[in-house]
Amino acid sequence: MLSKKTQYAFRALSYLGKQDTKKPVLISEIAREANVPKKFLETILLDLKKIGILNSKMGKGGGYYLLRNSEEITLAEIIRMFNGPIALLPCVSLNYYEPCDECKNGSGCGLNGVMSEVRDVTLNILENKSVRDII
Numbered sequence: 001m002l003s004k005k006t007q008y009a010f011r012a013l014s015y016l017g018k019q020d021t022k023k024p025v026l027i028s029e030i031a032r033e034a035n036v037p038k039k040f041l042e043t044i045l046l047d048l049k050k051i052g053i054l055n056s057k058m059g060k061g062g063g064y065y066l067l068r069n070s071e072e073i074t075l076a077e078i079i080r081m082f083n084g085p086i087a088l089l090p091c092v093s094l095n096y097y098e099p100c101d102e103c104k105n106g107s108g109c110g111l112n113g114v115m116s117e118v119r120d121v122t123l124n125i126l127e128n129k130s131v132r133d134i135i
Helices: 004-017 027-034 038-050 075-083 110-127
Strands: 054-057 063-066
Touching (some): 004 063, 038 075, 075 110
């Protein structure tokens, strides 16, 4: 299940993706139009700025804007950033792998095989869909 933070990030990115790409948008406008609590949004926007998805301008006419085109921002990278692993089990995660306590050999576990398939199908979709697709 997507966390509220992830859902809010998608709302904010969708709103910014509809705007003129280099024209900064005030946090208060994004919060209002994307229906995201302003205090929560500030943290989300700073996180997105740190990884190079957004940039900001201070002062009069300032705000946040997309640094990358909306079709270049994959749903997978946003989910990983705010929600964590996409895989349903840690033993099948590509980026957050951890062996399961219950099995000594993950590849011999029937659940591991099925969850690996689920991960692959899910990743295929999320890595090939962008913010542009949800606008």
